[in-house]
Amino acid sequence: MTKNRKWIILFLTPGIILFIFVFLISIVLLVGTSFTSWSIGSSISFSGIKNYIYLFTKDKDFITSIFNTIIWIGLQSTVHIFIGVVLALILSRARWYTSIVRTIFFIPNIISSAALGLLFLCIMNPQFGMVNNIITKITGNQFAHNWFMNPDTAFFSVTMTWLPYAGLVTILVMAEMASISKEIYEAASIDGASNFQQNIYIVLPMMRNIIGTATILAATSMLQKLDIIIMTTGGGPGARTMNMPMYLYKTALVDNNYGLANAQGVILIVLGLITLISVRKIYRMDKER
Amino acid sequence: MKSILKKAMALMITLTMVFTLAACGNKDKKSDESSNGSKPVEITYATFMVGSHVSAAAEKEVLDEFNKKYEGKIKVKVEELPSDDAYVNKMKALAASGALPDVINGKNGLRELAVKNGQAVDLIPFLEADEEWNKYVGEGAINYSKTDDGKLYSIANQQQLVGYFYNKDMFEKTGITPAKTWDEFMSNNEKLKENGYTPLAMMTGENAWTTNLWLAAIIGTNGEEGNKYMNTNYPESYNNDLVVNALTMVQKCLKDYTTPDAIGAIYANSANNFLQENTAIIANGPWMVPDFTDTSKAKEGLADRVGVSLYPNDGIVTQYEIGYVLCTNDKSKEEQDAALEFLKFKTGKEAQKIFLEKSGALPLTANVELSDEYKKANPLVVDLIDLSTKAKYGFENMDNTAYSSVIEEFSLSYPELVYGGITPEEMATKLTEAADKHKEQ
Numbered sequence: 161m162t163k164n165r166k167w168i169i170l171f172l173t174p175g176i177i178l179f180i181f182v183f184l185i186s187i188v189l190l191v192g193t194s195f196t197s198w199s200i201g202s203s204i205s206f207s208g209i210k211n212y213i214y215l216f217t218k219d220k221d222f223i224t225s226i227f228n229t230i231i232w233i234g235l236q237s238t239v240h241i242f243i244g245v246v247l248a249l250i251l252s253r254a255r256w257y258t259s260i261v262r263t264i265f266f267i268p269n270i271i272s273s274a275a276l277g278l279l280f281l282c283i284m285n286p287q288f289g290m291v292n293n294i295i296t297k298i299t300g301n302q303f304a305h306n307w308f309m310n311p312d313t314a315f316f317s318v319t320m321t322w323l324p325y326a327g328l329v330t331i332l333v334m335a336e337m338a339s340i341s342k343e344i345y346e347a348a349s350i351d352g353a354s355n356f357q358q359n360i361y362i363v364l365p366m367m368r369n370i371i372g373t374a375t376i377l378a379a380t381s382m383l384q385k386l387d388i389i390i391m392t393t394g395g396g397p398g399a400r401t402m403n404m405p406m407y408l409y410k411t412a413l414v415d416n417n418y419g420l421a422n423a424q425g426v427i428l429i430v431l432g433l434i435t436l437i438s439v440r441k442i443y444r445m446d447k448e449r
Numbered sequence: 450m451k452s453i454l455k456k457a458m459a460l461m462i463t464l465t466m467v468f469t470l471a472a473c474g475n476k477d478k479k480s481d482e483s484s485n486g487s488k489p490v491e492i493t494y495a496t497f498m499v500g501s502h503v504s505a506a507a508e509k510e511v512l513d514e515f516n517k518k519y520e521g522k523i524k525v526k527v528e529e530l531p532s533d534d535a536y537v538n539k540m541k542a543l544a545a546s547g548a549l550p551d552v553i554n555g556k557n558g559l560r561e562l563a564v565k566n567g568q569a570v571d572l573i574p575f576l577e578a579d580e581e582w583n584k585y586v587g588e589g590a591i592n593y594s595k596t597d598d599g600k601l602y603s604i605a606n607q608q609q610l611v612g613y614f615y616n617k618d619m620f621e622k623t624g625i626t627p628a629k630t631w632d633e634f635m636s637n638n639e640k641l642k643e644n645g646y647t648p649l650a651m652m653t654g655e656n657a658w659t660t661n662l663w664l665a666a667i668i669g670t671n672g673e674e675g676n677k678y679m680n681t682n683y684p685e686s687y688n689n690d691l692v693v694n695a696l697t698m699v700q701k702c703l704k705d706y707t708t709p710d711a712i713g714a715i716y717a718n719s720a721n722n723f724l725q726e727n728t729a730i731i732a733n734g735p736w737m738v739p740d741f742t743d744t745s746k747a748k749e750g751l752a753d754r755v756g757v758s759l760y761p762n763d764g765i766v767t768q769y770e771i772g773y774v775l776c777t778n779d780k781s782k783e784e785q786d787a788a789l790e791f792l793k794f795k796t797g798k799e800a801q802k803i804f805l806e807k808s809g810a811l812p813l814t815a816n817v818e819l820s821d822e823y824k825k826a827n828p829l830v831v832d833l834i835d836l837s838t839k840a841k842y843g844f845e846n847m848d849n850t851a852y853s854s855v856i857e858e859f860s861l862s863y864p865e866l867v868y869g870g871i872t873p874e875e876m877a878t879k880l881t882e883a884a885d886k887h888k889e890q
Contacts, residue, residue, distance in 0.1 A: 200545045200562050286709040304709035309653075309864040393713070394654070397864030398871070413538045414857045415886050416562070418545065 198419035211423035244329025266327035277391025372443030493550035497536035507807035551788035568776035587814035605772035607810035627758035652719035653863035662732035667695035669844030670762035679844035687880035696873035763841035858883035
């Protein structure tokens with residue numbers, strides 16, 4: 161054991177050094193500077209909780225960005241996961257099209273967000289976009305809706321660039337499903353359980369942990385979503401598609417207000433922790449099956 | 450023995466990983482720190498004029514010419530950034546850590562950041578010491594960038610005259626001529642629309658360039674008061690009738706007289722709509738002229754069908770570029786001198802000539818003459834210069850007068866203005882709040 165401990169310490173050392181210098185120091189600096197007034201070229205001065213008071217009482221766009229982020233986390237944890245799991249259940253019964261559908265469904269996950277954003281800009285372009293062309297063909301009337309810039313559809317359009325593409329969830333759930341013994345299905349069939357009943361009463365309960373893990377991945381991805389928003393709406397119109405990472409980016413690089421941006425960063429981390437703990441509690445991931 | 454070997458290998462792997470990580474931090478350290486004078490002095494410069502940028506060819510030629518002239522003495526290490534936005538964001542991040550390149554373009558508030566972080570150098574003493582350079586920069590550009598306390602932190606390399614281009618065929622078929630008043634301008638738009646043409650090429654993405662030129666023109670030609678407002682740097686409030694009236698007109702243009710893709714579009718979309726004759730008018734400067742003859746961008750023979758005009762009420766955007774900043778306050782004497790030589794070249798006679806010929810950028814003074822050959826090949830530029838002498842109102846564009854937070858607000862608010870989310874009055878308030886954000890720092 162003593163011998164093993166030495167090895168463990170030796171191999172953990174690079175990881176610990178990396179964590180301390182890259183993450184821990186950054187987080188400490190982030191939290192520390194969130195209590196300061198700090199912009200480019202100005203000296204840093206302690207300002208207490210002024211930044212936090214400003215964000216929650218005066219900055220309407222920041223409040224909107226929090227609401228948008230929470231809504232997207234909610235949608236991603238429910239609708240996105242639902243789509244991925246249902247498709248996994250359908251594809252798990254081997255059919256000739258299983259591998260084709262699985263591969264096609266996974267394609268959006270392997271394209272870079274910037275390229276995906278550009279792709280959607282073309283698909284939804286008001287002048288030559290595929291969506292408007294199809295509607296024009298069906299209705300027979302010229303349809304030139306600006307999906308990303310019209311305030312009525314901007315949020316929906318941006319959401320549609322990631323919400324339905326749950327290829328990762330499908331792959332994860334299918335991998336876990338492969339580990340379920342065939343005997344369990346056979347026993348259920350002998351007892352007269354239909355495919356639907358087997359999925360509801362056997363498969364899904366056994367998938368609890370992997371669905372929880374997929375939910376954490378899907379929900380926390382909304383705390384990092386930036387490139388596709390920059391490519392499509394830039395957070396507009398107004399602040400209708402503004403999320404917390406986008407607003408933080410804007411505060412730091414457009415307004416040059418690093419103290420305020422770091423306060424937003426701290427709130428973003430807190431929201432991430434709340435999301436993580438909530439998902440673990442909901443899926444009872446810390447408990448044995 | 451085997452166990453010792455194992456341990457030694459494990460230790461080596463661990464140390465290698467640790468040192469590799471540590472070494473990453475030193476990557477940027479100059480390898481030729483021990484320069485003994487025989488090696489060329491290396492200076493750094495960042496540019497966004499690359500790739501498909503309208504001035505990319507001119508920029509490349511200027512850099513090539515400089516490297517040729519100073520071969521073995523000065524070496525310019527160029528960092529290329531693919532767009533204006535990428536350039537501004539990267540420079541802001543570098544300004545925060547006092548690590549700006551030796552020479553930068555000071556646009557969008559970068560000059561002010563370089564002054565704030567102490568890297569920018571006052572250029573007045575150098576200009577006074579170099580008569581030749583002073584002559585080609587000229588008093589106009591110097592006075593334009595001088596601070597209240599008489600310092601000069603940037604030097605332009607071009608003068609901007611911006612009116613608008615129009616499609617003569619479309620105008621002729623509609624039976625209209627360039628408008629003399631704003632009422633006539635709106636009536637022209639209506640007539641063009643009735644004749645099946647889309648009147649204006651506009652865009653509200655990025656810095657809303659082609660849209661904000663109209664906004665600036667409407668304000669800048671609105672009497673003495675409006676003209677004064679559009680010549681005021683960094684106004685603190687947009688809550689006034691001048692701005693609200695102009696926003697109301699621009700709202701109408703964006704709703705009724707432009708292409709469906711204008712809201713959220715970038716400059717390239719807007720330019721393409723004019724170059725492909727999808728629209729009749731675009732507000733833009735002479736740097737667009739070379740595109741009219743480029744058949745990979747424009748329709749065959751477009752150059753012959755394009756005319757240039759002053760804005761209604763005889764207005765024109767007339768200003769100098771913010772220009773280049775020398776950020777070498779914390780550098781060695783050797784590097785300071787080398788960077789200054791580069792700045793002189795970049796803003797001097799040769800560079801101004803190259804930019805005029807390759808990208809239609811107007812020189813700072815009449816000391817850089819337009820050759821007869823150039824005049825013959827670029828009649829639109831000559832027309833624009835002639836028109837500028839007849840203009841009643843000269844004013845700046847929004848990009849020069851507004852804080853970057855305000856420019857960002859334009860692109861976020863225009864869609865709401867067009868689709869009824871906010872009124873012109875509310876948009877003016879949002880712009881004022883964006884300016885306040887900058888002031889609060």
